[in-house]
Amino acid sequence: MKIELVTIGDELLLGFTIDTNAAFAARHLAELGVEIVRRTTVGDAAEPIAAAVREALDRTGAVITTGGLGPTSDDLTKPSIAAIFGRGMRFDEEHWAWMAERWRARFQREIPEANRRQAMIPEGARKLRNNHGSAPGIWLEDAQGRWVAMLPGVPREMRGMLADTILPLLRQRAAGNRVVRSRTLRTTGLPESLIAERVEAIPGGVPDVSLAYLPNVDGVDLRLTVRGTSADEADRRLALGADRLRAAFGGDVYGEGEADLAAIVLDVCRARGLSLAVAESCTGGLIGERITRIPGSSDVFLGGVISYANEVKTSLLGVPAAVLREHGAVSEEVARAMATGARERTGAAIGLSATGIAGPDGGTPEKPVGTVWIAADVAGEVRATLLHSWGDRQEVRQRAAQAALNLARKMLAG
């Protein structure tokens, strides 16, 4: 089943609002095997709305609109689309009574007559219940089965109505469709080319699964997608594919979906009763920030030191001034001393450190921008690793924080 999405709103066209509804709808519809083949955004004006919906209807016969239903939107969407179906508008007594009741309850007064327009709906339309706001959604369908579903634009209302009414309706119609299911395995610290080599070396490959490499600042995600005759059948094939990939990558897959490496490290520490501290130079607090973003991190994370200046590395972490002089702040020796300093000065079981050159300035031929030393001290065993990062200042810092968390994860895994 192919459908089109028409999103309505001046704020969207003007760029003051980012359209997150469309992505939400696409993901949920895909799981029913419903494919969005085109998305169109138009402003709050009758003609552009009618044109966009008419064209979409001609192409697919199935259209979802969002926006233009609210009390302030001059009710353009409903009559414009009714006209495409050759329908007039009728006054809906039931909705008017509901609105009047709501006014009495909320504002302790009678609803003004001016609001009657909001109770107008296209003739022959089906109302879609809105559990999160006052404007009902509308389902309009003709004798040939061509339909338009009109949803509100407010994200909470749109998402609620999609889940409550549209998805169940389409699930029935889409029965027998091929469904699309996907899973995402997350890796970090491996270059995309090496990942591709490992995938190609899997005996028999990863059959029946389409595989996408999605590089981002935290690593490369592997998205597996299958189209199947049922969710169960598709999930079985997905599981087979994911198992093969996990076998090929072993411990390099740190999680699935939206898994956060900071949360994973916290879980491992918690399970083993280990506390954690940080010593941050180029990351400037980012590692701690990522850890403390996770609710409940306080039972594992003690804190640490942001040792941006060399004097602070010495005074608060005990990095010997001679080591700083001899090797420079961005060096294996200093990273190791920082990790151990964080552990010892806070009394934690694990100390985690990062020191590097985030740029844009400060690089040298020997230590260019992107050079970051990472170290972890796990109960006295210290390991260090050198990262050659790239991108802008913030990307270098984000990669450094992720690499530090990954070093801790790997050491804790054995």
Next chain:
Amino acid sequence: MKIELVTIGDELLLGFTIDTNAAFAARHLAELGVEIVRRTTVGDAAEPIAAAVREALDRTGAVITTGGLGPTSDDLTKPSIAAIFGRGMRFDEEHWAWMAERWRARFQREIPEANRRQAMIPEGARKLRNNHGSAPGIWLEDAQGRWVAMLPGVPREMRGMLADTILPLLRQRAAGNRVVRSRTLRTTGLPESLIAERVEAIPGGVPDVSLAYLPNVDGVDLRLTVRGTSADEADRRLALGADRLRAAFGGDVYGEGEADLAAIVLDVCRARGLSLAVAESCTGGLIGERITRIPGSSDVFLGGVISYANEVKTSLLGVPAAVLREHGAVSEEVARAMATGARERTGAAIGLSATGIAGPDGGTPEKPVGTVWIAADVAGEVRATLLHSWGDRQEVRQRAAQAALNLARKMLAG
């Protein structure tokens, strides 16, 4: 001038990527009086791309596309759109030489012949320089002046090319248009209702300017928008409006546009030769992270302590255990001692602290989630302030970091 935007990418249609490019383009084009009247999103397939661009061109004669130019995208965008203009493709020697050079420098090897396709461009097209990636943009125009500009989809590349090439080109063509100009004044720490009262109390109001209140986690921005016959005329009216607002808000406006409070505090410190340190409890590194995100922060910022656990507040910041016992970690006394500890232990001129309950757990009737004490010690003068924050854990933390920076700004201002 009316134009349409066609954004290309399966990832966008499938909902795995949120389209932020479109909003960025809309805002910048509006400043030239160029109006985006429709936005269409299609997948990575030749026919839908060609259909969407052809239709858009028929309506407005002016189209910007994003996406579908990269090396992995099978180069569908360029030939599809070239065909609309009745143009073939030609091999661009100059671009091929540039790519080959890049391969040698980056990968120390010759470029594979398979990449030749990337050097194909439509006949008669003008290349648009890409300062942030390898795929050039394309400008294609016919004898009637109908044009399509093809930009890459990667946000950094798309935004760079828009600013570097498209906006200057359109600025010439749009001369004489009715322009839309806006300015944004940034406030923090003031509730929206109080802001509205102050605006209403301005004698004579803010004439000829449409004013929008834009609340976000860092505060409330005031966006002034005017439509004018020229940029100069519009800017004059904007300046009058901004002056009136600044007079009404005084020091509560901390900057304009994308101004970042961390950068502003760094600038003031730098001008006065003052160094800065932090002591972070509930923010867990976020204040340090925001400060060190700014390039060049190292000449002001020394670092500090993430004192998540009480023991660390005592051992690394010198907060007396008795004060912690008597008042609790979330208290004015502890916030003050943390700020002073940060200043003294690092040798900085200014210590900045935050201690609070970010949630979702940990709240009590006396100190509910969102309770945050902020303190600043400026050369021995300590001030503290209590923040009643709201929203989820991360929002509470972000507001706390912003409030700490704002306290420093206000103390330094007088």
